[in-house]
Amino acid sequence: MLNSESLNNVLENKIITHHDALQIYQDAVRNPSELYATSQKLRKGSKGDIVTFSKKAFFNIINMCRDTCTYCTYKSEPNEKKLSLMSIQDIKQMLKMAKKYRCVEALFVTGERPEQKYQEAKDWLKKNGFKSTPEYLAHASEMALEEGLFPHTNAGNLTPDEMRELKRTNVSIGLMLENSSDRLVQKGMPHHLAPSKRPKRRLEVLENAGRLKMPMTTGILVGIGETPEEVIESIFAIKKIHDRYGHIQEVILQNFQPKQDTMMSESPSASESYFKIIVAMTRIIMPKMNIQIPPNLSPKSYQSFLSVGINDWGGISPLTPDYVNPEFSWPEIKKIDENSRKAGFNLQCRFPVYPEFFSWISKELREKMTLIEDDKGMVKEEYWR
Numbered sequence: 001m002l003n004s005e006s007l008n009n010v011l012e013n014k015i016i017t018h019h020d021a022l023q024i025y026q027d028a029v030r031n032p033s034e035l036y037a038t039s040q041k042l043r044k045g046s047k048g049d050i051v052t053f054s055k056k057a058f059f060n061i062i063n064m065c066r067d068t069c070t071y072c073t074y075k076s077e078p079n080e081k082k083l084s085l086m087s088i089q090d091i092k093q094m095l096k097m098a099k100k101y102r103c104v105e106a107l108f109v110t111g112e113r114p115e116q117k118y119q120e121a122k123d124w125l126k127k128n129g130f131k132s133t134p135e136y137l138a139h140a141s142e143m144a145l146e147e148g149l150f151p152h153t154n155a156g157n158l159t160p161d162e163m164r165e166l167k168r169t170n171v172s173i174g175l176m177l178e179n180s181s182d183r184l185v186q187k188g189m190p191h192h193l194a195p196s197k198r199p200k201r202r203l204e205v206l207e208n209a210g211r212l213k214m215p216m217t218t219g220i221l222v223g224i225g226e227t228p229e230e231v232i233e234s235i236f237a238i239k240k241i242h243d244r245y246g247h248i249q250e251v252i253l254q255n256f257q258p259k260q261d262t263m264m265s266e267s268p269s270a271s272e273s274y275f276k277i278i279v280a281m282t283r284i285i286m287p288k289m290n291i292q293i294p295p296n297l298s299p300k301s302y303q304s305f306l307s308v309g310i311n312d313w314g315g316i317s318p319l320t321p322d323y324v325n326p327e328f329s330w331p332e333i334k335k336i337d338e339n340s341r342k343a344g345f346n347l348q349c350r351f352p353v354y355p356e357f358f359s360w361i362s363k364e365l366r367e368k369m370t371l372i373e374d375d376k377g378m379v380k381e382e383y384w385r
């Protein structure tokens with residue numbers, strides 16, 4: 001029996017209100033031990049002692065972007081050295097390499113509709129035979145499937161038609177909510193110059209994905225100037241959509257790390273104690289959700305997050321850098337395996353879609369997956385190890 005009545009209620013599967021959650025948060029700031037004990041128990045109950053990851057290759061398809069987020073170092077201007085414009089040939093070559101490394105996921109990432117702002121992006125699309133970035137992504141996804149990799153696209157706010165098209169080839173797609181607070185799009189705030197990050201727009205896209213029965217990865221960027229109320233509200237916003245459509249397959253909690261040459265370079269990173277409390281809060285608000293933190297953003301302590309409620313490390317690449325956080329390289333899979341084991345967890349490689357959602361995937365895609373799938377819906381050990 002815990003001292004906190006609200007946490008006892010959580011353990012009895014009772015619905016938790018915003019007010020309860022805020023009280024739990026405030027208590028945890030003073031002493032987080034009861035919150036952590038609860039989140040750990042819930043994780044164990046719904047996920048056992050398994051922690052998953054996705055063995056991926058990161059395809060930095062085009063990193064021009066019509067928006068500007070003040071923390072972003074991924075976005076490139078046409079004249080910058082970091083500009084990436086992958087041609088069909090580049091994609092083909094990288095897919096072959098990814099297959100050689102026995103990657104499972106082809107993560108396709110782009111900036112937000114670059115062709116709406118940059119002539120260079122329009123020319124690049126034209127040269128490769130396409131009118132829009134989503135059209136190009138649909139083609140790249142077909143190429144990935146032909147090579148035996150499974151696409152997961154993260155290309156910002158897509159329309160229902162674009163998502164419908166990608167559903168033919170992508171086992172899931174991704175769109176970070178970041179935060180549901182309108183305050184963060186006001187002047188002087190991180191998303192002021194990023195219209196695509198208006199919470200209403202993002203939530204609409206997430207809802208549309210739900211209507212299309214598209215397994216969806218979303219998440220929150222923690223530590224960008226939000227208040228605890230706003231981050232808790234964001235977790236509830238994701239829960240609300242998931243309660244309605246049942247399509248959120250995982251929630252990524254990403255801790256903000258300041259990047260050089262960005263407007264937020266002097267802002268402090270999210271403190272580990274704050275971040276851990278948010279991770280544990282997410283587990284108690286959504287006890288059965290797959291919850292992920294990127295291990296490269298907590299390089300010294302990622303394994304300690306296993307005891308506050310996570311059950312997934314996200315995509316790890318043995319081949320490509322994390323182009324969104326290039327200064328934080330991914331730990332080696334071998335090392336993650338070892339550290340997970342030391343913490344009492346069994347590392348398994350999952351597909352970019354979780355087994356709970358296999359029935360939503362087309363017969364054609366499922367057939368391709370079975371070639372490397374074990375009897376629990378994970379990737380066969382002999383394939384990925």
Ligand code: SF4
Pocket residue numbers: 065066067068069072073074075110111112194196
């Ligand atoms: S975070 Fe995404 S939307 Fe924002 S500027 Fe970077 S690429 Fe564009």
